[in-house]
Amino acid sequence: MRILALESSCDETACAILENASLLSNVVVSQIDIFKAYGGVIPEVAARSHLEAILPVIDQAFQDGNLLKNGQNDWSKIDAIAVTHTPGLLGSLLVGTLTARTLAILHKKPLYAVHHLKSHIFSNWLTASPSYPLLALVISGGHTQIIRMTSDTDFEIIGTTLDDAVGECFDKVAKILGLPYPGGPSIAKAAKSGNPEKYPLPIPKIKDLNFSFSGLKTAVLRAVQKEVDVPISFPSHELKNLLTPEQINDFAASFQNTACKILLQKLKKAQKIYPDTASIVFAGGVSANSALRSLAQKTFEKSPNSPKLYFPDLKFAGDNAAMVGIAAYHEILSGRQPTDPYSLNILPRSEIS
Ligand SMILES: Nc1ncnc2c1ncn2[C@@H]1O[C@H](COP(=O)(O)OP(=O)(O)OP(=O)(O)O)[C@@H](O)[C@H]1O
Ligand SMILES: [Mg+2]
Structure with missing residues (x-):
């Protein structure tokens, strides 16, 4: 076909x-x-x-x-x-x-x-065949979700962001730091020369499998304002002019490290709740992030019944x-029937089901 x-x-x-x-x-x-x-x-x-x-x-x-x-x-x-x-x-x-x-x-x-x-x-099935049941971490410009799948057609959203998506957060933090659009690859590049421990940033304390990223973005903004010694009313788009290249790299690395930790801590928690998880599948633009990929390998390699990790080919x-x-x-x-071309609906927002 x-x-x-x-x-x-x-x-x-x-x-x-x-x-x-x-x-x-x-x-x-x-x-x-x-x-x-x-x-x-x-x-x-x-x-x-x-x-x-x-x-x-x-x-x-x-x-x-x-x-x-x-x-x-x-x-x-x-x-x-x-x-x-x-x-x-x-x-x-x-x-x-x-x-x-x-x-x-x-x-x-x-x-x-x-x-x-x-x-x-x-996108992961273009290069591999992950087995079920699996957890998919969808991390993109508009979404941050953990989805449990027990077959090709069975999707259950078990965690989602309560506010910003993680990709959106990369893009917004890049703007604060004066790094070019799109922010994800720019942050990843700057972070390579930065110290991920330089600026401690908060991990949200959300009990279930949901995420929040808007606080992290604001925490970076406040930390930058503090670092360059300006009040919180100082316009965010002017901060980049006050930062040295070293500070930019350190902020990029500290932010990226915290964002990855938030994602992987939740994923680990999900895996504990669903111990039968055979595969963990990463998906969406943020899954291109190389720091996330290596931290994920480290996080799951030691877990009992380690699930197999899958990342999409970068392209x-x-x-x-x-x-x-x-x-x-x-x-x-799986037997899906075609859609009537005369009555196909477009929906700007709708959940996977
Ligand atoms: N190496 C990287 N590290 C971190 N983030 C990245 C990287 N490369 C791309 N991104 C981020 O991925 C996002 C784009 O991904 P994608 O194209 O999947 O999202 P989208 O299609 O805009 O949103 P959605 O899929 O939710 O509709 C952007 O926010 C971008 O900054
Ligand atoms: Mg997309």
Whole structure:
């Protein structure tokens, strides 16, 4: 079965073609360069950029997959279309879903609408086959969740953030430190030259498996203000001018270390509650973080009945369409029926289920 998958939930326009679980092509056009100038995503600009990119991206995926016939996209080689329909930015989702619906009707292909967080989780199945039951730590720009899965189709959210997502926190702390957008990779780079113990930052005391990251962001802000000796009313966007490169690196390392500890302490707690956990699967943009990856290995290697840890290949950690295709493939194998292209709903926010 060949699946053409589309992703446009935020600021990447992506198309991938899979033959069963194997990737034939994987095209991602990122809008990062546009949003560097603004320090964040502007939803209307993102939607317009998707509109410009989506058809060339699809053409490129056919070309890279050697699926052309007389120089045209050979739709007879495609068996199904998959698309992200929730959660995400409304205008961005609209471009991907309208394109997918139109193509499904035009070329008479079954359409599968896929939840974006399922795609992030299934990015791991592009390179591995984690066994169940498992815990998935979804850590992205918009989400921070621990999800227990007992099969390809059985998802239970057992922990979630009560406020900011961890990726959002990386992005906001990077802004305070004057590091470029997107904040996650910038923090990770600066942290390599910093001391993770230099600035002690608080770990929230939340009893259950939920997270909170807004306090950590504020704690970094207050610590920076204290370090450069200005009052708490001092504008956060001017702090970067008062910090030395060494202080920036130390703040980046201290923040990253604390964020990783918060995530891994909760994950460890979840594993204790569910001792039958066979695998732990990391997913979403923050799972690219190398400090998190090595701390996770250290945290779980000594645990009794150590679960096997899985991280997505770096090219599949952020948004891409290969993960949409593999998620759809697993849903189809589990008997999922196609979505009616005339009545496909887009939902800016909806929980995995
Ligand atoms: N190496 C890294 N370390 C930490 N964070 C990172 C790293 N690389 C990327 N990120 C963060 O990952 C986030 C982007 O991930 P992703 O594309 O999965 O999120 P999203 O699609 O915007 O949100 P969602 O998937 O929740 O809708 C950003 O917040 C970015 O800063
Ligand atoms: Mg995402």
